[in-house]
Amino acid sequence: MSxxxxxxxxxxxxxxxxxxxxxxxxxxxxxxxxKLKISFREPTTLIGIAALALFLYLIVVPIVTxxxxxxxxxxxxxxxxxxxxxxxxxxxxxxVFASPVAxxxxxxxxxxxxxxxxxxxxxxxxxxxxxxxxxxxTNIWGRKWFMTxxxxxxxxxxxxxxxxxxxxxxxxxxxxQAGWLETLGIEPPDWMSYGFMPIALVLxxxxxxxxxxxxxxxxxxxxxxxEDSARxxxxxxxxxxxxxxxxxxxxxxxxAVILMFAKCLGEFGVAYVLGMPVRYxxxxxxxxxxxxxxxxxxxxxxxxxxxxxxxxxxxxxxxxVREGRKFVTIGSKGSMDRLTQLGRWRLPMTLVPVxxxxxxxxxxxLTLFLTTVMKIPGxxxxxxxxxxxxxxxxxxxxxxxxxxLLTGDFWMAAWNSLWMVGVASVTAGILGMLVGYxxxxxPVRPVGWLLRNVTFMPYLVPGIAFAVAYLxxxxxxxxxxxxxxxxxxxxxLAFIAEQMPYASxxxxxxxxxxGKDPEEAAQIAGAGWWTRMRRVVIPxxxxxxxxxxxxxxxxxxxxxxxVVILAVPGTNVLTTYSVQLVDYGYDQAANAVVLxxxxxxxxxxxxxxxxxxxxxxxxxxx
Amino acid sequence: MPTINLERVEKNYGGGAASAxxxxxxxxxxxxxxxxxxxxxxxxxTTLRMIAGLEHLTGGKIVVGERAVDAVDDGVFVxxxxxxxxxxxxxxxxxxxxxxxxxxxxxxxxxxVDKKSRNERxxxxxxxxxxxxxxxxxxxxxxxxxxxxxxxxxxxAVSPDVLLLDEPLSNLDARLRLEMRAELxxxxxxxxxxxxxxTHDQWEAMTLxxxxxxxxxxxxxxxxxxxxxxxxxxxxxxxxxxxxSPINIVELANDAAGGLGVAAISYVSTRLGKLxxxxxxxxxxxxxxxxxxxxxxxxxxxxxxxxxxxxxPTGGSWIVELTAADQKLFMITSEPPTVAIGDRARTWVKPTxxxxxxxxxxxxxxxxxxxxxx
Numbered sequence: 002m003s004x005x006x007x008x009x010x011x012x013x014x015x016x017x018x019x020x021x022x023x024x025x026x027x028x029x030x031x032x033x034x035x036k037l038k039i040s041f042r043e044p045t046t047l048i049g050i051a052a053l054a055l056f057l058y059l060i061v062v063p064i065v066t067x068x069x070x071x072x073x074x075x076x077x078x079x080x081x082x083x084x085x086x087x088x089x090x091x092x093x094x095x096x097v098f099a100s101p102v103a104x105x106x107x108x109x110x111x112x113x114x115x116x117x118x119x120x121x122x123x124x125x126x127x128x129x130x131x132x133x134x135x136x137x138x139t140n141i142w143g144r145k146w147f148m149t150x151x152x153x154x155x156x157x158x159x160x161x162x163x164x165x166x167x168x169x170x171x172x173x174x175x176x177x178q179a180g181w182l183e184t185l186g187i188e189p190p191d192w193m194s195y196g197f198m199p200i201a202l203v204l205x206x207x208x209x210x211x212x213x214x215x216x217x218x219x220x221x222x223x224x225x226x227x228e229d230s231a232r233x234x235x236x237x238x239x240x241x242x243x244x245x246x247x248x249x250x251x252x253x254x255x256x257a258v259i260l261m262f263a264k265c266l267g268e269f270g271v272a273y274v275l276g277m278p279v280r281y282x283x284x285x286x287x288x289x290x291x292x293x294x295x296x297x298x299x300x301x302x303x304x305x306x307x308x309x310x311x312x313x314x315x316x317x318x319x320x321x322v323r324e325g326r327k328f329v330t331i332g333s334k335g336s337m338d339r340l341t342q343l344g345r346w347r348l349p350m351t352l353v354p355v356x357x358x359x360x361x362x363x364x365x366x367l368t369l370f371l372t373t374v375m376k377i378p379g380x381x382x383x384x385x386x387x388x389x390x391x392x393x394x395x396x397x398x399x400x401x402x403x404x405x406l407l408t409g410d411f412w413m414a415a416w417n418s419l420w421m422v423g424v425a426s427v428t429a430g431i432l433g434m435l436v437g438y439x440x441x442x443x444p445v446r447p448v449g450w451l452l453r454n455v456t457f458m459p460y461l462v463p464g465i466a467f468a469v470a471y472l473x474x475x476x477x478x479x480x481x482x483x484x485x486x487x488x489x490x491x492x493x494l495a496f497i498a499e500q501m502p503y504a505s506x507x508x509x510x511x512x513x514x515x516g517k518d519p520e521e522a523a524q525i526a527g528a529g530w531w532t533r534m535r536r537v538v539i540p541x542x543x544x545x546x547x548x549x550x551x552x553x554x555x556x557x558x559x560x561x562x563x564v565v566i567l568a569v570p571g572t573n574v575l576t577t578y579s580v581q582l583v584d585y586g587y588d589q590a591a592n593a594v595v596l597x598x599x600x601x602x603x604x605x606x607x608x609x610x611x612x613x614x615x616x617x618x619x620x621x622x623x
Numbered sequence: 624m625p626t627i628n629l630e631r632v633e634k635n636y637g638g639g640a641a642s643a644x645x646x647x648x649x650x651x652x653x654x655x656x657x658x659x660x661x662x663x664x665x666x667x668x669t670t671l672r673m674i675a676g677l678e679h680l681t682g683g684k685i686v687v688g689e690r691a692v693d694a695v696d697d698g699v700f701v702x703x704x705x706x707x708x709x710x711x712x713x714x715x716x717x718x719x720x721x722x723x724x725x726x727x728x729x730x731x732x733x734x735x736v737d738k739k740s741r742n743e744r745x746x747x748x749x750x751x752x753x754x755x756x757x758x759x760x761x762x763x764x765x766x767x768x769x770x771x772x773x774x775x776x777x778x779x780a781v782s783p784d785v786l787l788l789d790e791p792l793s794n795l796d797a798r799l800r801l802e803m804r805a806e807l808x809x810x811x812x813x814x815x816x817x818x819x820x821x822t823h824d825q826w827e828a829m830t831l832x833x834x835x836x837x838x839x840x841x842x843x844x845x846x847x848x849x850x851x852x853x854x855x856x857x858x859x860x861x862x863x864x865x866x867x868s869p870i871n872i873v874e875l876a877n878d879a880a881g882g883l884g885v886a887a888i889s890y891v892s893t894r895l896g897k898l899x900x901x902x903x904x905x906x907x908x909x910x911x912x913x914x915x916x917x918x919x920x921x922x923x924x925x926x927x928x929x930x931x932x933x934x935x936p937t938g939g940s941w942i943v944e945l946t947a948a949d950q951k952l953f954m955i956t957s958e959p960p961t962v963a964i965g966d967r968a969r970t971w972v973k974p975t976x977x978x979x980x981x982x983x984x985x986x987x988x989x990x991x992x993x994x995x996x997x
Contacts, residue, residue, distance in 0.1 A: 030696045031696060031697055031698035032695055032696060032698070033698070034697075034698025035679075035680075035693075035694070035695045035696075035697075035698045035699070035700055037698075038698065038700045039679045039700060042700070042702055043702075444679070516714075518712050518714050518716030519716050519717075519718050519719070521677050521703070521710075521712070521716065522710070522712060522716040522717075522718070522777075523718070523729070524676075524677070524702075524703045524704050525675060525677075525703055525704070525708060525709065525710045525778075526704075526729050526730035526733060526777070526781065527704045527705075527707075527730055527733045527734065527781070528704055528729075528733055529702075529704055532733065536729075537718055537720075540720045541718070541719060541720050543720075
């Protein structure tokens with residue numbers, strides 16, 4: 002006999018079916034208990050809540066504290082603000098945006114920042130766009146090799162190139178050793194040595210790999226059937242490029258532009274090296290100047306403005322991607338493996354990436370290196386070469402009597418870099434995995450949602466503004482937390498928080514990729530939460546876990562803008578140490594340190610790619 | 624072996640979406656091979672996952688044997704790892720970092736079985752499924768069919784009382800699928816376990832199950848033996864979903880009825896007593912018979928003149944397309960048809976082969992009784 006069941010929505014009821022018991026006769030429901038058991042039967046939700054509390058403290062509280070500093074009277078400003086310490090005031094806002102010094106504090110730096118950003122982006126698009134096309138769509142020689150080689154500038158800290166530039170073009174405006182051109186008897190004009198032109202050019206060279214990666218990937222995955230159909234309809238090559246390829250590439254282009262813009266906003270090192278000597282300020286250096294002169298309120302306002310511009314640009318990006326329509330241009334079978342045959346242009350065209358490689362990698366690194374082995378930079382005579390700046394003793398410089406490798410401060414900075422960034426990246430990596438796990442697995446959705454968004458917040462805050470936020474929160478004792486400024490703890494915490502957007506994103510995508518099945522299968526087999534973690538999740542995630550630690554490590558080691566405000570002489574790391582050497586005019590030593598940072602970043606990245614088993618293009622999102 | 628009882632089970636994923644499973648009552652008996660059958664998105668996988676404990680209920684109760692494993696109103700929830708069931712995933716979900724042997728032994732290890740008996744047990748299961756020669760390989764080195772056997776072996780190694788299978792054959796090619804079906808049927812006979820099997824393939828359900836539960840849009844439509852499901856579909860959905868070639872539906876409701884419908888209405892009203900809410904009649908293509916235009920149809924049969932408008936050979940059988948009073952009617956025959964396209968003929972259907980549904984789409988028991996008496 003077959004039973005027939007009808008939908009509860011049907012009016013027709015089966016004769017034998019029991020009517021639902023009326024509300025009154027039902028014992029008190031323990032539905033809440035069921036929900037509670039599901040939510041908390043595993044540590045996932047508890048871990049999520051703990052992590053959320055941690056990140057609220059490490060990320061949200063500092064930013065909020067800093068923003069509140071912008072509208073409260075700071076210690077020492079009582080008489081100028083005409084109000085008591087800690088009371089609400091518009092003094093700093095007025096000072097930054099509408100006072101006689103506003104132009105120096107904010108508007109001119111803003112103009113400089115925007116000018117540099119636009120110029121650098123346009124140049125990077127030109128250089129990167131041409132290279133992307135040559136590398137992915139033509140038959141120039143050595144495509145594979147260039148694809149990796151031309152990414153190198155992006156792996157190295159940007160101010161490496163700034164230093165190389167000053168080594169070459171420095172003039173008598175600043176003291177210290179002579180530049181190469183000076184030694185050769187040419188006095189470069191100021192506009193060539195410092196300020197707008199070199200900063201924009203260095204940034205353009207630094208960001209062009211980014212364009213090569215994004216644009217090149219898009220070009221390679223472009224469905225050539227789209228192009229073919231236009232050709233079949235009778236469109237010429239130029240016409241196809243203008244009407245088909247470029248419009249379809251537009252979304253990925255705008256994303257690249259916005260990302261570069263956000264990076265330019267927070268760019269500190271390049272402007273510091275190339276702008277400070279002529280007091281050419283951008284927002285980041287203006288912020289730094291105000292922090293150095295203890296103008297906390299003003300600094301908070303500028304940092305807030307930088308964050309705001311950053312957020313606006315990201316909102317614009319999100320809006321463009323939505324409005325500008327994400328085209329599906331990725332072809333399944335028609336993807337680009339067909340290359341434009343350049344014919345007799347093959348050799349000249351190959352010279353383009355050669356030239357870019359020479360200017361953006363070989364020349365700067367060679368300059369830096371040669372400077373470290375020359376007594377007088379740029380003088381090519383045998384007696385001018387020396388290894389003293391590396392391993393010599395009894396040098397005539399005041400504070401650096403020994404070569405870098407024999408100087409205690411260097412080893413201390415190197416050790417600090419390694420262990421602080423190391424601890425921070427391991428912690429960030431673990432936290433990122435945990436965040437990923439909680440976000441993907443928790444049955445309590447709001448916890449996952451909050452966690453995902455809170456850990457993303459530092460992305461909107463350039464390093465230097467984030468450092469200011471940390472300074473606001475941890476400069477004085479608050480509750481049980483002692484003043485952390487001047488200790489290693491503030492650096493490690495700031496490193497962790499700064500890396501969380503990448504760490505948590507890596508964790509989330511790794512967990513998404515893993516999917517639920519392996520874990521559920523273990524659950525069915527009888528494994529509890531800890532067993533599943535130990536025996537299934539962690540072993541499977543091992544490789545993405547290790548690259549999730551290594552990549553933050555590299556960006557931490559080569560980062561400058563976060564640490565330049567938070568480090569003190571006792572907690573110097575390699576980058577701040579080299580900046581100090583630049584300040585003192587010890588070019589050879591500074592270059593040597595920078596070269597080591599660059600080597601660390603480069604080999605670390607290569608190792609990271611090996612570990613992750615991915616190609617260079619994927620891991621370079623930062 | 625335990626029975627599984629689902630009582631008023633409800634699953635809503637929230638966010639304003641319709642419930643994935645609505646007020647589901649289902650009893651799965653001891654040593655039953657139960658197939659949950661339905662189109663994708665009908666809630667069958669959700670139901671299976673709720674039984675396993677991987678998905679939480681929003682209402683109702685699941686009882687396995689004597690023990691409630693889910694009871695929303697009483698605040699009872701037994702986590703999946705404590706339910707002692709076996710589940711084969713559609714994706715197999717083998718652990719990529721473990722060898723085949725380690726995969727199979729995983730559950731035994733958790734149960735603290737000593738090494739010797741663990742190895743013996745794993746060897747036995749792997750041998751039974753013909754995968755012992757791959758035991759030191761990793762899952763990525765095996766083909767889909769081999770992986771599927773590993774997934775089965777992994778589940779069988781711990782001898783669970785209840786086996787849950789989530790479309791485990793859907794990724795296999797036709798031949799392998801046939802083999803694995805036979806294997807599953809053999810396993811069921813051998814181990815006498817209760818099996819719940821999810822599939823959207825009605826052919827698979829028919830061949831494997833002792834009982835089939837047909838679901839649609841989260842609502843259970845019918846539970847019964849394969850024979851009952853096929854020969855006495857409880858409603859139009861089941862009638863139309865089950866069957867290799869789609870069932871012929873003749874609309875009877877006045878405004879929708881075509882010419883064939885009018886003939887059917889007159890047949891029903893002359894032969895049968897008063898029926899309320901007459902909606903439609905379903906006729907399986909293999910129940911349609913054909914005689915010459917002037918030959919009489921058997922006595923009580925429903926018959927109607929028709930024209931042959933198409934003949935489609937399908938290898939072992941033929942599909943004949945008939946047009947009766949402006950309406951298409953398909954017939955399947957295993958004999959080579961003696962008619963040709965354009966021939967006029969008479970179709971007839973035995974009274975007991977007519978499936979009468981009311982306007983709600985529910986099978987009319989009243990009509991069944993009356994048709995049986997003709």
